[in-house]
Amino acid sequence: ETGVTQSPTHLIKTRGQQVTLRCSSQSGHNTVSWYQQALGQGPQFIFQYYREEENGRGNFPPRFSGLQFPNYSSELNVNALELDDSALYLCASSLETSGRDTQYFGPGTRLTVL
Amino acid sequence: AQTVTQSQPEMSVQEAETVTLSCTYDTSESNYYLFWYKQPPSRQMILVIRQEAYKQQNATENRFSVNFQKAAKSFSLKISDSQLGDTAMYFCAFIDNNNDMRFGAGTRLTVKP
Numbered sequence: 001e002t003g004v005t006q007s008p009t010h011l012i013k014t015r016g017q018q019v020t021l022r023c024s025s026q027s028g029h030n031t032v033s034w035y036q037q038a039l040g041q042g043p044q045f046i047f048q049y050y051r052e053e054e055n056g057r058g059n060f061p062p063r064f065s066g067l068q069f070p071n072y073s074s075e076l077n078v079n080a081l082e083l084d085d086s087a088l089y090l091c092a093s094s095l096e097t098s099g100r101d102t103q104y105f106g107p108g109t110r111l112t113v114l
Numbered sequence: 115a116q117t118v119t120q121s122q123p124e125m126s127v128q129e130a131e132t133v134t135l136s137c138t139y140d141t142s143e144s145n146y147y148l149f150w151y152k153q154p155p156s157r158q159m160i161l162v163i164r165q166e167a168y169k170q171q172n173a174t175e176n177r178f179s180v181n182f183q184k185a186a187k188s189f190s191l192k193i194s195d196s197q198l199g200d201t202a203m204y205f206c207a208f209i210d211n212n213n214d215m216r217f218g219a220g221t222r223l224t225v226k227p
Contacts, residue, residue: 004158033215042118042205042217043159056213090159097213100147100166105159 004093004106012112013081021076021109025093031055032074033103034066037088049074050097078111086113118208120218127196128226134181135191135221137206146210148182148189153220154202162204165189196225 005024013019025032031050035043045058049068063079072093078085088110092103117140127133139148150162165173165182172180177197181190193200203222209215 033213035215035217042207042219043215045214045216048213058214092159098211102149102161102164103215104161105151107158 004091004104006089006091006106006109008109009107010110010112012114014114015081015083017081018077018079019081019111021078021089021091021111022073023076023091023093023106024073025091026104029093029095029104030072031094031097031101032068032072033092033094034074034076035090035092036060036085037090037108039087043090046076048097055097081113083113086111118206118216118218120206120221122221123219124222124224126224126226127193129196129198131196132192132194133196133223135193135204135206135223137189137191137218139187139189139206139208139216141187141208141210143210146208148180149207149209149215150178150180150189150191151205151207151217152200152202153205159205163191193223198225198227201225 007022033048034046037043047057048055052068065077068074088108090108092105094101094103119138146167148165151159152162153159163175177194179192203220205220206218
């Protein structure tokens with residue numbers, strides 16, 4: 001069974017640029033959730049994708065957008081990067097969208113915005 | 115809005131001893147799920163234990179157990195026979211049917227030899 005993977009591991013961008021982060025879900029999982037974890041804080045929910053449709057969104061501006069593909073892998077896109085976007089971005093996959101299904105996390109992508 | 119509070123930013127314990135990490139949450143929902151996740155330094159989040167709110171029995175996973183007090187909205191994690199590999203950030207998390215998992219700020223646990 002393949003776990004959740006994310007790419008790239010680290011990324012450095014400058015203010016105003018755009019970035020795309022990628023996530024491959026665990027085998028058999030059709031739901032992917034994205035989180036932003038600022039240094040020294042707990043993760044904050046960005047949004048969730050279920051069967052290629054957005055299925056819930058946290059308190060993040062529209063410049064945070066996403067996609068889910070037919071193989072259930074997912075992308076997180078951030079436009080017009082700001083310094084405060086520097087964080088660890090985590091994706092998590094689950095078997096279904098219900099809260100009872102445990103979310104399994106990837107290793108994260110550390111984004112630094114200069 | 116649902117919130118999760120971890121009041122202990124840092125804790126330490128001697129190897130082989132027992133430690134309890136605290137977590138409280140706030141919700142108006144009756145059906146929800148609670149989790150403890152472990153995040154070792156520079157490594158990914160790992161599920162430690164989960165609890166369904168409708169189950170009265172406290173969850174147990176080997177050396178890890180919870181004390182779930184639904185009326186008090188409290189969900190503490192007890193680690194028995196602490197090991198050096200237990201050193202990590204521990205996050206308490208809550209999710210209901212809105213798919214918006216809420217995390218606490220975390221407790222940094224250090225196990226000392």
